[in-house]
Amino acid sequence: QVQLVESGGGLVQPGGSLRLSCAASGFTFSSYAMRWYRQAPGKERELVAGISSTGDVTSYADSMQGRFTISRDNAKNTVYLQMNSLKPEDTAVYYCNALHNWGQGTQVTVSS
Numbered sequence: 487q488v489q490l491v492e493s494g495g496g497l498v499q500p501g502g503s504l505r506l507s508c509a510a511s512g513f514t515f516s517s518y519a520m521r522w523y524r525q526a527p528g529k530e531r532e533l534v535a536g537i538s539s540t541g542d543v544t545s546y547a548d549s550m551q552g553r554f555t556i557s558r559d560n561a562k563n564t565v566y567l568q569m570n571s572l573k574p575e576d577t578a579v580y581y582c583n584a585l586h587n588w589g590q591g592t593q594v595t596v597s598s
Contacts, residue, residue, distance in 0.1 A: 487512050488510075488511075488512040488513050488584065488585055488587040489510070489511045489512050489587075489589075490509070490510050490581075490582050490583070490587060490589035491508065491509045491510075491589055491590070492507070492580060492581065492582055492589045492590065492591055492592040493506070493508075493509075493592055494506040494507050495579075495580060495592030495593045495595075496593075496594070497595045497596075497597065498572055498594070498595070498596055499596070499597070499598050500573060500574060500596055500598055501571060501572065502572050502596070503568070503569060503570045503571075503572065504569050504572065504594060505566060505567070505568050505569070506522070506566065506567040506580055506592060506594075507564055507565075507566055508520070508522075508564060508565045508566075508567075508582030508589060509562075509563060509564050510563045510565070511563060513584070515560060515563040515584075516539060516540075516560040517539055518539055518584050519536060519537060519538050519539055519584075520537050520556075520558060520565040520582060520583070520584050521533060521534075521535065521536040521537075521582065521583045521584070522534040522535050522556060522565070522567045522580060522581070522583070523581045523582075523583055524576075524578035524579065524580045524594075525578055525579050525581070526575075526577060527578075531581070532547065533547055534546070534547055534550055534554065534556075534567065534580070535547070535550060535554055535556040535567060536556065537556045537557065537558055537565065540560075541558045541560070544556050544557075553569065553570050553572075554567060554570070555567070555568040556568075565582055569594070572594075572596045573596060574596045574597060576594060576596050577595050577596050577597070578593075578594060579591040579592065579593050579594075580592050580594055
C-alpha cells in the first residue's frame with residue numbers, strides 16, 4: 487500500500503531554513519505528481535507546492551513563492567521541500583500527498 491513518511495521538521499527561528507523530506511513507497515513514485523500541504527492550528531489544510539512526475543514542472547501557493555522550493559529524487563523515491571526565510575505564520579504540520587494518500591506529517595515551528 488501507499489506509504490508516505492515525512493521528516494525534517496523542527497523548531498527554527500524566524501528567517502531560518504528547514505528541509506523537509508517525504509519518503510514514498512508502495513507505488514511507482516516516478517509516475518506521479520507529488521504535493522506538500524500544511525495545516526496550522528485552527529485552520530484548514532492548504533496546498534503549499536506541487537511537482538510533476540519528472541520534476542520539470544513546479545507550482546507554489548502565492549505566500550510561499552520565492553521562499554520554498556519543491557524538488558524530487560526519483561531514484562530515492564523522495565520528495566523534498568526546502569523552506570527559507572521562514573516566518574512565524576509558516577508554523578504548521580506539513581504533509582506530503584500522493585494518490586489521495588497522506589503521511590503522518592512533520593511539525594514545523596517558527597519562533598524566537
